[in-house]
Amino acid sequence: MLFAVHVEVRLRAGIADPQGATIERSLPALGFVGVRDVRVGKSIRVVIESRDDLSARAAVDDMCTRFLTNPVIEDAVIVIVAAPVGAAV
Amino acid sequence: MAPRVGVLVFPGTNCEFDVIEAVSALGGEGTTLWHGDRTLGDVDAVVVPGGFAHGDYLRPGAIARFSPIMTAVADFANSGGPVVGICNGFQVLTEAGLLPGALQKNRGLKFLCQMTELVVAAADSTLTAGIAVGTRLRIPINHFEGNYTCSAETLSMLIADDRVVFRYADNPNGSINDIAGICSAERNVVGLMPHPERASSALLGSTDGALLLGSLLMTAATGERPAVAAVGA
Numbered sequence: 001m002l003f004a005v006h007v008e009v010r011l012r013a014g015i016a017d018p019q020g021a022t023i024e025r026s027l028p029a030l031g032f033v034g035v036r037d038v039r040v041g042k043s044i045r046v047v048i049e050s051r052d053d054l055s056a057r058a059a060v061d062d063m064c065t066r067f068l069t070n071p072v073i074e075d076a077v078i079v080i081v082a083a084p085v086g087a088a089v
Numbered sequence: 090m091a092p093r094v095g096v097l098v099f100p101g102t103n104c105e106f107d108v109i110e111a112v113s114a115l116g117g118e119g120t121t122l123w124h125g126d127r128t129l130g131d132v133d134a135v136v137v138p139g140g141f142a143h144g145d146y147l148r149p150g151a152i153a154r155f156s157p158i159m160t161a162v163a164d165f166a167n168s169g170g171p172v173v174g175i176c177n178g179f180q181v182l183t184e185a186g187l188l189p190g191a192l193q194k195n196r197g198l199k200f201l202c203q204m205t206e207l208v209v210a211a212a213d214s215t216l217t218a219g220i221a222v223g224t225r226l227r228i229p230i231n232h233f234e235g236n237y238t239c240s241a242e243t244l245s246m247l248i249a250d251d252r253v254v255f256r257y258a259d260n261p262n263g264s265i266n267d268i269a270g271i272c273s274a275e276r277n278v279v280g281l282m283p284h285p286e287r288a289s290s291a292l293l294g295s296t297d298g299a300l301l302l303g304s305l306l307m308t309a310a311t312g313e314r315p316a317v318a319a320v321g322a
């Protein structure tokens with residue numbers, strides 16, 4: 001079955017996020033006051049063929065650990081957004 | 090015989106000929122090594138130079154570490170061979186797990202291209218053999234992701250094991266503990282953000298980088314493996 005999976009790559013707590021900080025500092029100029037904790041991350045979408053959602057999630061989790069994130073500075077939130085998107089092959 | 094220095098080339102690498110030029114001026118012999126190759130040939134040292142390997146896609150160094158040549162580099166490093174990563178090369182070595190920690194975006198979110206003053210913090214790495222601790226060197230940086238970070242445990246280990254090789258005299262990028270360069274436990278793998286090859290001629294404003302590359306050539310020529318003296322062949 002095909003599973004659509006969304007990975008949100010986030011900087012770990014405590015890791016400096018100068019992009020987020022710059023956006024946060026800029027927002028008051030547009031009239032948005034009281035905005036805080038702005039963080040910038042990455043959004044990665046994959047479609048993966050897997051026998052069930054558990055194995056799809058396990059495979060993406062392994063991708064994140066070994067490639068999609070640098071565990072020293074980043075972590076990931078994995079969400080299966082559609083399963084299945086196609087019939088069994 | 091002149092020590093042979095293999096300089097890796099990934100798509101997007103742009104400092105390989107600067108390194109070869111600087112090494113040649115010091116009596117070494119530089120040769121490029123393509124990232125798709127699986128062997129290093131007959132080299133005495135490896136430099137992973139600066140640039141933007143694979144366009145820095147995903148993260149700097151994240152894709153370069155999967156290149157076929159990196160398996161050979163890891164084998165060479167693990168057998169005690171001298172390996173130096175400069176700037177993007179440092180990022181590649183951390184992503185490859187040959188050095189701990191990671192390089193995050195500079196504090197202040199600016200690409201930095203400027204001369205920096207470094208203080209040598211360890212005198213027995215492959216890049217600082219014979220250079221006294223406390224020696225100050227003027228060597229330029231040129232990076233966006235040069236802000237070294239690591240876990241508290243890793244930082245304690247680096248300091249306890251004397252693996253911080255260079256510190257910035259005036260921290261330009263927010264690096265933890267002012268770290269500009271570190272080495273492996275065996276001291277034969279060194280990564281640093283500043284570019285010694287860009288400080289290797291008076292015309293470039295400093296010759297201090299030549300001291301470091303000279304140390305690398307000396308290590309390469311003698312085949313001495315700092316701190317793993319018992320390893321034969």
